[in-house]
Amino acid sequence: MDLKFEHGGITNTQITKGTLMPTALITGASAGLGQALAEALARRHWHLVVDARGRDRLAAAAAALTSETTVDAYPGSVTDPRHRTELVTAVRRAGGLDLLVHNASELGGSPQPGLADLEAATFAQVLDTNVGAPVQLTRQLLPELASSGGTVLAISSDAAVEHYEGWGAYGASKAALDHVIGTFAVEHPSIRWYAVDPGDMRTQMHQAAFPDEDISDRPLPETVVPTLLRLLDLRPPSGRYRGADLAVDTTAVVHS
């Protein structure tokens, strides 16, 4: 079901102050990094298509964005093909897509089991959420992304390249996500493709990953958003980036 949060008579024609509004689709935008990025793009008056599974939290997050922009919010899981089609339909109704953010993610248990104890269904669920669904959603939206010369931003993790006890399923899924983003990049070079490791952030997912730890020393997800915005603004070559490098070393971002 579509929760609509249009305001001020502005509709999906995407016209505000005489200029075309860019459109972003952000998965998992009711909390954490997805919500923080949605808020930042709303302040830039991007039209937003957002989702998350929890209806009430998504409705609250979307309602908070409407003072800045227009929002189409769809409760559902990225793993549900019918829900993905809802998102694609919303994008097409908006007239196109400039940015697709694969942010929604599944940890695979709290605490996360070692591989010896990992149920097949859990492994499949983590892979489906973190890489299967992003691939399918991307495939469906390739025409819109090619038409706009748009950007795909996949939120990765250091667990994609490091090996930590209990992080086998999640790490494998993020490694696979990095890989498919790199392959899309060579297959569709008119689109920019980024896999970004944002670093540790003080979020619900991080607390679930470290259930017995006080995570109050971890940075808030809002601190990563300027890095992501700089990436989107500068549009360096497609590739895998670490948020920490982009944040402190601007030479890491090179114009193509």
Ligand SMILES: NC(=O)c1ccc[n+]([C@@H]2O[C@H](COP(=O)([O-])OP(=O)(O)OC[C@H]3O[C@@H](n4cnc5c(N)ncnc54)[C@H](OP(=O)(O)O)[C@@H]3O)[C@@H](O)[C@H]2O)c1
């Ligand atoms: N936090 C960290 O330290 C950290 C470090 C490295 C990478 N990351 C990555 O950063 C991204 C954001 O993580 P976060 O820490 O901000 O997480 P978070 O605070 O737990 O937020 C996750 C968001 O995704 C939604 N979501 C989860 N599963 C979904 C699904 N199947 N379909 C649609 N929406 C779904 C959640 O809402 P519902 O639960 O209502 O669906 C929520 O809005 C993830 O890709 C994560 O892997 C995080």
